[in-house]
Amino acid sequence: MSFVDIVQILxxxxxxxxxxxxxxxxxxxxxxxxxxxIGLEGKMLVAAFFSAAVAAVTGQVWVGLLAGVGAAMVFxxxxxxxxITFRGDQLISGVAINFLAAGMTVLIAQDxxxxxxxxxxxxxxxxxxxxxxxxxxxxxxxPYLGPIYxxxxxxHTILVYIALLAxxxxxxxxxxxRFGLRLRAVGENPGAVDTAGVSVTRLRYAAVMIxxxxxxxxxxxxxxxxxxxxxxxxxxxxxxxxxxxxxxAKWRPWHAxxxxxxxxxxxxxxxxxxxxxxxxxxxxxxxxxxxxxxLTVVILAGFVGKAIPPRAGGQPYVKER
Amino acid sequence: MDKLPRWADIALVPFINLALALIVSGLVVALIGQDPFExxxxxxxxxxxxSYGWGYTLxxxxxxxxxxxxxxxxxxxxxxNIGGEGQAQLGALGVALVCLAVPWPHWTLALxxxxxxxxxFGAAWAAIPAYLQARRGSHIVITTIMFNFIASALLVYxxxxxxxxxxxxxxxxxxxxxxxxxxxxxxxxAIGIPFSRTPLNVSFIVALxxxxxxxxxxxxxxxxxxxxxxxxxxxxxxxxxxxxxRITMLAMxxxxxxxxxxxxxxxxxxxxxxxxDNVLGAGFVGIAVALMGRSHPVGVxxxxxxxxxxxxxxxxxxxxxxxxxxxxxxxxxxxxxxxGALDGMVRSPLERVFLTFRKQPKPGLAPETRx
Numbered sequence: 173m174s175f176v177d178i179v180q181i182l183x184x185x186x187x188x189x190x191x192x193x194x195x196x197x198x199x200x201x202x203x204x205x206x207x208x209x210i211g212l213e214g215k216m217l218v219a220a221f222f223s224a225a226v227a228a229v230t231g232q233v234w235v236g237l238l239a240g241v242g243a244a245m246v247f248x249x250x251x252x253x254x255x256i257t258f259r260g261d262q263l264i265s266g267v268a269i270n271f272l273a274a275g276m277t278v279l280i281a282q283d284x285x286x287x288x289x290x291x292x293x294x295x296x297x298x299x300x301x302x303x304x305x306x307x308x309x310x311x312x313x314x315p316y317l318g319p320i321y322x323x324x325x326x327x328h329t330i331l332v333y334i335a336l337l338a339x340x341x342x343x344x345x346x347x348x349x350r351f352g353l354r355l356r357a358v359g360e361n362p363g364a365v366d367t368a369g370v371s372v373t374r375l376r377y378a379a380v381m382i383x384x385x386x387x388x389x390x391x392x393x394x395x396x397x398x399x400x401x402x403x404x405x406x407x408x409x410x411x412x413x414x415x416x417x418x419x420x421a422k423w424r425p426w427h428a429x430x431x432x433x434x435x436x437x438x439x440x441x442x443x444x445x446x447x448x449x450x451x452x453x454x455x456x457x458x459x460x461x462x463x464x465x466x467l468t469v470v471i472l473a474g475f476v477g478k479a480i481p482p483r484a485g486g487q488p489y490v491k492e493r
Numbered sequence: 494m495d496k497l498p499r500w501a502d503i504a505l506v507p508f509i510n511l512a513l514a515l516i517v518s519g520l521v522v523a524l525i526g527q528d529p530f531e532x533x534x535x536x537x538x539x540x541x542x543x544s545y546g547w548g549y550t551l552x553x554x555x556x557x558x559x560x561x562x563x564x565x566x567x568x569x570x571x572x573x574n575i576g577g578e579g580q581a582q583l584g585a586l587g588v589a590l591v592c593l594a595v596p597w598p599h600w601t602l603a604l605x606x607x608x609x610x611x612x613x614f615g616a617a618w619a620a621i622p623a624y625l626q627a628r629r630g631s632h633i634v635i636t637t638i639m640f641n642f643i644a645s646a647l648l649v650y651x652x653x654x655x656x657x658x659x660x661x662x663x664x665x666x667x668x669x670x671x672x673x674x675x676x677x678x679x680x681x682x683a684i685g686i687p688f689s690r691t692p693l694n695v696s697f698i699v700a701l702x703x704x705x706x707x708x709x710x711x712x713x714x715x716x717x718x719x720x721x722x723x724x725x726x727x728x729x730x731x732x733x734x735x736x737x738x739r740i741t742m743l744a745m746x747x748x749x750x751x752x753x754x755x756x757x758x759x760x761x762x763x764x765x766x767x768x769x770d771n772v773l774g775a776g777f778v779g780i781a782v783a784l785m786g787r788s789h790p791v792g793v794x795x796x797x798x799x800x801x802x803x804x805x806x807x808x809x810x811x812x813x814x815x816x817x818x819x820x821x822x823x824x825x826x827x828x829x830x831x832x833g834a835l836d837g838m839v840r841s842p843l844e845r846v847f848l849t850f851r852k853q854p855k856p857g858l859a860p861e862t863r864x
Contacts, residue, residue: 210638253835258835258838258841260834260835260837261833268827268830268833268834269826271823272827274822274826275819275820275826278822279817279820416635416639456654458650458653459646462646466639468639469631469636469639472625472632473629473631474631
């Protein structure tokens with residue numbers, strides 16, 4: 173494996189980690205507020221479809237992005253209604269949302285484009301184009317660090333940088349603002365927040381809608397940045413890998429970045445090599461792909477540090493009467 | 494629970510939920526430019542209008558009975574087993590290993606061993622998440638989701654390496670002739686009733702026996718009582734001397750075993766070799782089936798037949814119109830949404846209605862008495 177290979181793998185690691193990171197931060201907001209969300213996958217999928225479909229029709233990727241984010245937020249609202257207002261089971265609601273997205277996207281794709289459950293291939297303004305970071309050209313001559321900066325870090329679409337900036341933003345919102353403090357409190361002890369005169373319902377809805385916004389960005393990136401159009405089930409379990417990353421990161425933003433980069437790296441490696449040959453042992457591709465899930469189970473098992481979810485997670489809040 | 498009379502709880506609420514799901518589904522069909530009533534007619538006719546339709550409907554239903562019972566048993570213990578998909582995949586591995594191990598002389602010998610193999614492998618795949626939940630407190634929903642992906646990766650790997658048959662396709666060799674289960678065509682043909690060629694096979698009987706078995710287990714045995722007690726209130730069960738560890742393990746082992754049994758129908762009865770996509774989402778349909786059937790075996794059976802009809806009708810719909818069969822996935826999602834997550838939306842207004850009626854009971858009319 174040469175240095176060029178490493179740079180290329182780093183480049184695709186960042187590409188593949190971006191949707192995971194956006195979805196993972198989405199889940200972070202929701203679950204920190206005490207609303208479990210296993211519907212990340214579905215929201216990403218519906219956003220991927222609507223962003224690609226609207227971008228294909230209008231030829232404008234920004235309009236597509238808005239449509240994608242809007243669709244994901246509608247789905248987030250359904251989840252909010254079911255789990256906050258009607259106090260239903262959050263897990264079951266998440267399952268329903270995943271199926272709703274899987275079915276609806278194919279149905280509408282077939283109805284609008286009749287191309288076998290896909291959107292037309294996007295090109296030009298209908299896709300996000302790559303952005304060169306400042307001095308990428310000039311610094312590419314610097315040994316080792318230059319190519320990493322110019323090839324791996326620079327030259328991604330705007331959504332990649334938004335995702336990376338979302339990490340400090342999430343950290344700031346959750347740990348340095350009043351809203352963040354209340355949001356975390358509502359996930360640990362909603363009764364206390366209610367007693368302080370702050371609306372549990374409104375906070376949880378805010379968290380769920382932020383979750384919708386971020387999954388919308390994740391889905392839009394998948395269909396208009398990473399790929400050039402929507403294909404059936406294109407999220408391919410990324411929502412669940414993001415969920416795994418969230419647990420792996422123990423519901424913390426900076427750790428989420430690390431976990432998503434790790435899982436993105438595993439995807440990049442398995443895309444590039446069909447088997448990993450270390451001379452003595454050969455690791456099959458399937459194992460590399462399953463590694464995020466295996467690692468998450470190990471973390472969940474508490475053998476390597478314990479993952480403790482927000483305490484009020486999964487429970488609908490019932491005001492005392 | 495007591496706020497509603499029993500008939501409303503077990504019949505009226507599910508009926509309204511289902512009706513809402515179907516109305517929204519109809520709106521979706523109308524939205525993509527098709528006549529919902531015509532679509533419904535095509536689906537009903539395709540699913541139950543011929544012995545061909547019935548054969549496929551009941552074949553799918555057999556899968557959903559197993560996965561539905563799996564989810565239902567776990568529900569009784571307040572555990573949400575979302576890993577039916579992975580457990581069924583492992584069950585498929587177990588059934589395939591049994592079928593390929595011996596040149597079976599007759600299916601009557603192969604079937605019991607295959608049942609054992611499928612159940613054992615399915616249960617084993619549920620055992621790890623169950624143990625982690627019971628001993629380490631890892632959330633079973635997350636671990637079973639992870640195990641679904643691990644199962645499919647494991648199967649992908651085995652089918653390109655150790656178990657792969659010669660040739661291009663990632664699948665095992667065909668099972669021996671002696672492991673072939675008799676289909677409905679042969680069974681009915683033997684007594685002179687004509688029946689179309691469908692994958693419906695004797696596993697359907699196994700599914701009916703499983704329904705009965707689960708009913709006996711949950712409502713007629715000590716273990717079933719313990720599972721229900723644990724599901725209702727863990728502290729109360731603990732106080733009564735019921736071990737949470739034992740119940741979590743046993744409920745999940747039974748649940749995983751039932752999910753694994755699906756392979757007897759799908760892999761042994763229809764595919765007759767192990768392929769990668771042998772479950773095709775039936776594990777998830779089990780969630781909808783268990784929710785709709787209120788975790789009761791009779792309800793699960795009825796809901797499984799309904800979903801079997803939906804799957805078969807959906808295939809016909811795709812064939813006759815431009816509506817893709819993913820319409821069924823939408824209906825499934827809406828059923829899960831309305832009967833599972835939005836249950837409170839229907840239930841609480843109904844409770845209010847029943848409460849107001851109860852306040853002024855009319856003389857001479859037997860009131861819905863509360864004890």
